[in-house]
Amino acid sequence: MRADTAPRGRTGTVGGAGLRATARVEARADGRGGTALPVLDGEGPLALRRTRTRSGGPAARVTLVGAMSGPLGGDHLTVEATAHEGARLHIDSAAATLALPGQGGEAARYDVRISVAEGAELRWLPEQLISVRDSDLRLSTRVELAAGARLVLREEQVLGRAGEAPGRLSSRLTVCRAGSPLLDQELAFGPGAPGGWDGPAVLAGHRAVGQLVVVRPEYERSGPVAAPLGKWAVLTPLAGPAVLVTAVAPDALRVRRTLDAALRDLA
């Protein structure tokens, strides 16, 4: 098995050219006002740790700990997170994810599948995804929400490490609520991406982009109105009880500052 011989202690299931690994977490209301984690299974490079919540509140916090950098070209990683009825699950990550080139030049896949039930809340706040030169990653994040579910989700893409040309990255984010599409966005950058991605309609030379999605049933009655957040970010109410903050910047730090400030204002 390649997992035994691969560099940097790569473990997991080897299928096809690359490594396949799936991490699963399920959260349930424990009946005492807290949240239990009946499922917390990492695999290979996707290790999961239950960590202390910052507020000490009723939520369970899980941190995705990169057991190695990756994904490499050819890998297929999957994270499945489910918050059952009434549960509160906060997921973050210990470090940025680096999309790296593989040996055969194939693309890597990273699928995130999130499901949030009635009365449950899920926060998905990982660190940035950095598209390293010559890498090729297809990230797909799909969220299924019940009508009364709550969501805070942040995604940030960085085009290359400091001073480095980006690899190819396509990232699709789909949020469905009560079975209907609420948000569906795909970003595609880097060599080989459809033309104009770095031009005046799409990125205009910016090297970091971020999205923050907040879904709250109470926005059905009244929610934030559209507002530019400085020159390079905007808060937009979606066609449903949700808002999206979109930010672009020359670097990852500035995107994070903007999204953090927006999240504080929404809280």
Place this chain on the structure above:
Amino acid sequence: MSRAALLVLADGRFPAGGHAHSGGAEEAVKAGRVTGAASLEDFCRGRLNTSGLVAASLAAAAALGVDPAALDAAADARTPSPALRVAARRLGRQLMRAARATWPHPELDALARRFPKGAHQPVVLGLAARAAGLGPQDAAYCSAYEGISGPASATVRLLSLDPFDATGVLARLAPDVDRVALRAAEAAGRAVTEGVDALPAASAPLLELGAEAHAGWPVRLFAS
């Protein structure tokens, strides 16, 4: 039906109100991102491959007979900017009026009843193409082309750009329009069996940002 119906539908003089919109070009010009023919071409290429591809796919799917209400919801999910959703519905309503007068069809009537304030323009465009006896690829071509011809002609006015230069931009983008129309028609075919999730969702952050900034201007030449 006649293939020439495509020329009628794609004609810039078809009375559907598109001339009042710049497709984001007015904001990009004012912000200094579009300054001449070269940056206009880059702008149009980016727009074509993102919101242009999405619009062309929605139009092709509507022309194929995919449920227009599901397509309208898919269009909403692919348009985070409320200013762009309003513009798309306003354009859809104007196109609906022209299309019903030109190619009366019960499916157009049904869509107009269901969305009295207007459905998303690409959905109406696809259904208009269907009413005119055109196919999904025709609808995709029409949508993809108007998605770049609008910004190009707006930029002629905004920058006093030489119209020959603007037309040259459109001609150089022709192979890109071919690719987008083909991809859109293929995706529409998948949407028939797999549902609207199979349609592309390519997005352009600066078009979204720019549309909201533009909507806040007290004085502007174009509606979007």
